[in-house]
Amino acid sequence: MARLFFMLSRxxxxxxxxxxxxxxxxxxxxxxxxxQRLNAHTRRAGMNLWQxxxxxxxxxxxxxxxxxxxxxxxxxPLGDSVRWVRPEAVDAALAEGRGLMLLTPHLGCFEITxxxxxERYGAHKPVTALYRPAKQAWLAELMKNxxxxxxxxxxxxxxxxxxxMLRALKKGDTVGLLPDQVPPEGMGVWAPFFGQSAxxxxxxxxxxxxxxxxxxxxxxxxxxxxxxxxxxxxxxxxADRVAPDAxxxxxxxxxxxxxxxxxxLMEEMIMQAPEQYLWGYNRYKGPRAEILTSAxxxxxxx
Numbered sequence: 632m633a634r635l636f637f638m639l640s641r642x643x644x645x646x647x648x649x650x651x652x653x654x655x656x657x658x659x660x661x662x663x664x665x666x667q668r669l670n671a672h673t674r675r676a677g678m679n680l681w682q683x684x685x686x687x688x689x690x691x692x693x694x695x696x697x698x699x700x701x702x703x704x705x706x707x708p709l710g711d712s713v714r715w716v717r718p719e720a721v722d723a724a725l726a727e728g729r730g731l732m733l734l735t736p737h738l739g740c741f742e743i744t745x746x747x748x749x750e751r752y753g754a755h756k757p758v759t760a761l762y763r764p765a766k767q768a769w770l771a772e773l774m775k776n777x778x779x780x781x782x783x784x785x786x787x788x789x790x791x792x793x794x795x796m797l798r799a800l801k802k803g804d805t806v807g808l809l810p811d812q813v814p815p816e817g818m819g820v821w822a823p824f825f826g827q828s829a830x831x832x833x834x835x836x837x838x839x840x841x842x843x844x845x846x847x848x849x850x851x852x853x854x855x856x857x858x859x860x861x862x863x864x865x866x867x868x869x870a871d872r873v874a875p876d877a878x879x880x881x882x883x884x885x886x887x888x889x890x891x892x893x894x895x896l897m898e899e900m901i902m903q904a905p906e907q908y909l910w911g912y913n914r915y916k917g918p919r920a921e922i923l924t925s926a927x928x929x930x931x932x933x
Contacts, residue, residue: 638704639695644854647695655691658911665911673912675825676902685906692853693740693909700742705780712862713747720872721748721847725756730800730844733758733807734835734873736897737909740851745783745807747868750851752805753782758784759799760777760807763793793834800842807849810835811897816918820856822890825898830918836889839881846873846881850900853907869903 639647660664670691673683679912703709724731733748735741748758762778762785778785786792813819814832822831839846842870852867872897873881880892901908 635701636698638715641697642699642786644696644816646860647699648692648853648856651665651686651692652693653691654694655688657692658693658849668795668913669911671823672914673905675827676905676910677904682906683910686808686908686910688838689825689853689874690741690909690911696740696853697742700740700746703746707752708794709743712865713743713749714862714867715747716867716869718751720870721752723750724845724847725805727845728803729850730803730842731756731805732835732838732844732846733802734810734813734848734893734896735807735849735851736900737809737912739904739907740853741809742929743851743866744868745778745847746780747851747866748784748805748807749780753780756803756805756807757782757784757799758807758855759796761796762787797838797841801843806838808832810836810893811914812912813834813918817921819918820886820890822887822894824894824914827915829894829915831890831894833876833886833890835885835893836881836884836886839878840884843882847871848873848896848900850903853902871900 652708653770671685673686678686694782719729733744735744745760752758760778760783763896793925799806810832812832813822813830818830818834819830821828823829824831835846838844848871850869852869854862854865855865877896878891879891883889
């Protein structure tokens with residue numbers, strides 16, 4: 632499998648994305664539970680049939696582009712393949728010197744956002760992100776190597792990893808979170824997400840409350856073939872500063888209000904390109920019965 636993965640990493644997006652669209656439709660047609668979940672979630676968000684069909688294809692593209700992103704040589708820059716929109720929002724937040732949190736939903740090419748940040752800012756302000764290792768040994772090792780790049784560090788989803796992020800923010804560095812995934816039991820609260828209650832992580836708000844860091848929303852837009860030809864890039868990274876009132880709520884320490892605010896921010900981002908969101912993810916499931924553990928085997932919460 633590792634050989635196949637690295638072979639695919641050398642294929643151009645012009646080939647990988649159509650292949651991904653096919654994979655997305657196969658998953659949609661062959662899995663009744665996945666199809667039912669995606670249909671229900673897109674209807675809840677008010678999407679039309681054409682947007683739903685696009686979402687099916689984009690889910691497959693997310694998978695097919697992963698080998699190229701993870702297999703990219705460490706010394707090969709992204710260069711012109713990525714274009715930034717409103718990078719001055721990140722510039723201003725970093726200039727404040729109080730640490731920076733990047734919030735990115737499972738929208739578009741979310742993998743490209745951290746790599747793009749690391750290439751542009753990582754030499755002075757590296758980004759640290761939590762990750763959950765894959766169950767397959769070969770994939771876990773590959774993900775670990777792919778996500779540890781110059782200016783970009785990863786920490787396992789353990790108590791020691793959360794403490795690493797806390798230290799990074801206190802130093803004035805940057806951390807990245809995907810706040811729209813279901814956290815383990817005890818690590819979240821129930822809050823509205825597209826009109827339905829979803830178990831939502833409280834980690835982002837706790838880190839903001841403890842460090843007073845700034846918060847930026849990042850979205851990695853995946854371009855189609857014609858758009859890539861017109862704009863001369865493969866992805867666009869959109870950056871937006873969180874409004875002061877939202878930052879104040881996150882810094883307040885109120886878990887329920889903070890979770891509701893995070894979900895509202897994610898909804899607003901998602902609806903900027905709803906066809907690129909991962910609607911097939913089981914966002915409304917109950918939390919896993921587990922607790923973050925330290926590297927030495929202890930238990931605890933951040």
